[in-house]
Amino acid sequence: MSTLPLIFIDGDQGTTGLQIHERLRARQDLRVLTLPAAERKDAQRRAEAINSADIALLCLPDAAAREAVAMISNPRVRVIDASSAHRTSPDWVYGFPEMAAGQAEAIATALRVSNPGCYPTGAIALLRPLVQAGLVPADYPLNIHAVSGYSGGGRAQVEQYEGAEAAHAAPFVTYGLGLQHKHPPEMQLHAGLSQRPLFVPSYGAFRQGIVLTIALQSRLLPAQASLERLRATLQAHYDGAHYVTVLDAAQSESTTQLDPTRHNHSNQMSLGVFGHAGHGHILLCAVFDNLGKGASGAAVQNLDLMLTR
Structure with a gap:
């Protein structure tokens, strides 16, 4: 069984998701998981995928991003949300590493990171x-x-x-x-x-x-x-x-x-x-x-x- 971290991209067919997938495609230090077209709207399959991941990248509309987070039952799953659903939430770390002293470290150790607009x-x-x-x-x-x-x-x-x-x-x-x-x-x-x-x-x-x-x-x-x-x-x-x-x-x-x-x-x-x-x-x-x-x-x-x- 591979020890490389598993990265699940939920919404890999959108503009941001496609770009992320392209940036990660050739990486040798991680594994990338995406769902085939027939499974992208299958709630059970999405839940299985997100709970199997080490880090889930959500490239979804706001409502779908909130739905995806609600599917998480595995406490070890970490999330980067590229939507605007959680950007002002106090429970999420804002993903702008250069914004302030200590921000990069906060992102590095976070369970939930909201990507900036x-x-x-x-x-x-x-x-x-x-x-x-x-x-x-x-x-x-x-x-x-x-x-x-x-x-x-x-x-x-x-x-x-x-x-x-x-x-x-x-x-x-x-x-x-x-x-x-x-x-x-x-x-x-x-x-x-x-x-x-x-x-x-x-x-x-x-x-x-x-x-x-x-x-x-x-x-x-x-x-x-x-x-x-x-x-x-x-x-x-x-x-x-x-x-x-x-x-x-x-x-x-x-x-x-x-x-x-x-x-x-x-x-x-x-x-x-x-x-x-x-x-x-x-x-x-x-x-x-x-x-x-x-x-x-x-x-x-x-x-x-x-x-x-």
């Missing part, structure tokens, strides 16, 4: 260190804007842009106009905000990648919150991080545009602080792959941490 990954990466340092007030009236590739909408949106009707797909779409998107509570909690941020998401006619921006007014910030201080605080927080880098002053000065596809097919994320002192304007920016650091890459990063325990 794609947009919250960028927003929290930028805001949490600055809020904790007292440079951005917790009640700052934040407006967060983000543009993602169409794969962020899942299989249906991928088919819309890559299928027979692709010629009729919109080149750019802003959505969530009712301001009830599911991500702001996650952003608020894990960034340490006291108020819900206003979030405006969009997607364009490119497959994957994200540019997320947060505009700040210097007059609404503490006196010590200069552009240089904000950048230095982020650089100190992510110093030594393997997957997160912060543009230095020279890099920022030479950067005139941000390409959302820059980190596609990787788990890398770049953070930048731009601004104009005369206008009192500061722009925080994050660039990463919504299918990488924003989804499957983050899940595999968390999986690798959990496999160390």
